[in-house]
Amino acid sequence: MKNAAITITLQALATFTILATALPILHSQEWYVRVFDYPRLQIFALAILCFILYIWLAPRNRKRDKFLLVALLVSIVYQAVNIFPYTFVAPKEVKDADANSPSDTHLSLLVSNVLMDNTEHDKLITLTQKYEPDILLLLESDLVWQQALAPITKSYPYRVEIPLKNTYGMHLYSKLPLRQQKVSYLLDKDIPSIKTFVQLRNGTWVELHAVHPKPPVPTEDATSEKRDAEIVLIARDIANSKYPVVVAGDFNDVAWSRTTELFQEVSGLLDPRLGRGFYNTFNADYPILRWPLDHVFHSTHFKLESIERLPDIASDHFPIFIRLSFSPKNKYDQEEPEADSQTQEEASELIEEGREEAADDKREGKSQ
Template sequence: MKNAAITVILQALATFAILATVLPLLHSQEWYVRVFDYPRLQLFGLAIVCFILYIWLAPRHRKRDKYLKIALLITIVYQAVNIYPYTFLAPKEVKDANRKSRPTTWLSLLVSNVLMDNKEHDRLLSLVRQHKPDILLLLESDSVWQEALTPVTQHYPYRVEIPLENTYGMHLYSRLPFRQQKVSYLLDKDVPSIKTYVKMRNGTWVELHAVHPKPPVPTEDPTSERRDAEIVMIARDIANSKYPVVVAGDFNDVAWSRTTELFQEVSKLLDPRLGRGFFNTFNVNYFFLRWPLDHIFHSNHFKVVSIKRLSDIGSDHFPIYIKLSFAPENQYDQEEPEADDETQEEADELIEEGKEEAAEENAKKQ
């Protein structure tokens, strides 16, 4: 009787792991489908545990159990293939910078979703003082955070400050000169994004984008249509850039989702985490439920000096820090993603769906 109960539990967990792996393959943008884009590593672990226990404890001769074990094995292999690029076993998409690279070629960024209601401002102050990034990007920042970080941001003469009380505030600070700062509300009137150009110490101008679209959750947006469209719209804007490019922010999407892959293919930007690690930034509070939501992508003009996830600042996100080296003479060492005609059509469809959904939402509010 005890073994029967254990078998039923195993069957339930195994079925969940299998279905949760299959669901993200659907084209549906409903939140209850897209949410399973996130826990890839967790599903991989669950499938392995279920498979081992199933071999040990489950009946061996029933057809349904054999089919379940086969499906579990396929799930494990599928998840492993998708996890592999973020392990140290995989080749690095972005090469390491030359050790002899000069500081004038370096560009450092610290990105932090601060959690608007977080009152532990000193923790982030300490990290900024320690790492002294050239560029500091804050997300979910309001007027309280703006004031609290004055002791460090006073040393950043170039800035774009958008304090909001809706958890979509954004503050961009730089030690390096800005030009053509532009704040856009692409699909949501209360969700900003920033585009500007920053002048590196060697005189090179870099196109910089800061983003934070709404997540597909019932309390924010029941579908991922606007999030996906905003991400791809930014990719389209970048695709025709004549400048080196850096994009940073909380995408509210994981690095391995189809939307983020589409973003990379359309924009031709590289992911410095590939071959280096997951750098899971969310959720601080649950170590067994963490995935990479905060991203820094860049064009193939750069190589990596260092990248690290920083310590807890009292938010539900860990900050992330990166130092890049501008090395355009070696850019062809790194293969950039490319979008074929089918990918471009998929991008067109996502943008159109997002615009339609935004128009319907705005019509309801009027």
């Protein structure tokens, strides 16, 4: 009976692991499918554990046992292929900046989803004072956060402040000049994004986007349609830019998802984590359940000085700090992602689906 219970338990775990690997391959945008995009590291570890325990403890002579073992092995390989680019042994997508790069070419950003109800404001204040970023981007910030950080944000003369009570507030503070600050509500009337231009110390203007779409969870959106569409809409806008570009924010999507991959291909932006590490920013409260939700992407005009996940600030997200170096003469040292016709068609479909979902939500809202 004991052996039978062990076998049944292992079969159940193995089946779950295989399904958790297979479901994200589907094109479905339902939340219960897309949720398995996130824990690839955890599924990879569980698949290895199940495989080892199955060989050690469970019978392997039946067809279903052999099938489960083969499927587990396929799951391990598939997850490893997705995870590998973010390990330090993989090639770096963004080259390291020259050690002697001029300081007037540098651009530093501190990005933090602060958790709106978090009252430990001093922790972020201390980090900001320590790192002194050129750009401070706050997500999930409200009027309380705006007032609490006033002692440090007074040294940031350029700003876009959007205090909201719905956990989608956004505050952008800059020590460098800004122009053409534009706040957009692309698909939701209460979900803002920011587009502006920031001037580097050497006079170069850089296009800057700040984003925070809704996640596909039952309490927010039952599908990922609007999130995916917002991400791709921003990518389309960037693709036509004649400026160097930086995009930062909480995408509510992991770095290795198809949507984020599509974002890179359509926009042509680079991910500085590739070849350096995961930099898991969420969930700060649960060490074994963490993945990279907060991102900074940039055009080939930049190389990387440094990137760092910062200490806990009592939010469910860790802040992330990045320092870039503007290196336009060497931009061709880095390979820009490209979108073929099929990718562009996929992007157009996602945008259309997101707009239809937004229109449906608007109609339902009016009828209530």
